[in-house]
Amino acid sequence: MEQTTAGTLASPWWRRVVWWAAIGYALVAAAARPLTGPAAWAVLAPGVALLLAGLRRTPVRRPRVGRRAAVTWLGLGVLFCLWELGAFLAGNDDAHPTFSILTDSVLATYPGRVVGYLLWLGTGAWLVTR
Known part of the structure; x- marks a missing residue:
């Protein structure tokens, strides 16, 4: 296996393929246009795949938090x-924005x-590896 400059082993080739x-x-x-069926499937499909991968994986033993x-x-x-909840109940407008309104722009x-999907996939993959 090749070594990186830090002296640790480089990641396997399949990690690069997955990336x-x-x-x-x-x-x-x-x-996909936001708030459409294809966009919902684009979020749901990798979410379900990562959920199933996480359920099949045996967690690594870690010290208690x-x-x-x-x-x-x-x-x-x-x-x-x-x-x-407060923003939603107060009207969910520019004066009381929810997280979704803040990220709309x-x-x-x-x-x-693209960045949003990468964050979604990366967060899911990170959770599966914990």
Whole structure:
């Protein structure tokens, strides 16, 4: 196997293939008009595939998460949910934007949707490997 400059082993060839496949998928999926059936399938298909991959995988044994870290992440999650709920109940407009309204201007463009799909695929792959 080849070595990188940092001295660690380079990733296997199939990881590069998966990476290029993800880029290709994002380029094709981003062509779908937002809020249509093809766009929904473009999100659902890799989501289901990653879910099934995660269910089949045996998790790596890791040390327990400390209470402080758990409370921090739980607190951030609760704050995000409260912000979304509050903005939704207050009218879901420019004065009270939800996360989807804040990202609309980025995801309205083709490059923004490509980046969005790559983030979606990357986050799913990251979760599967944990």
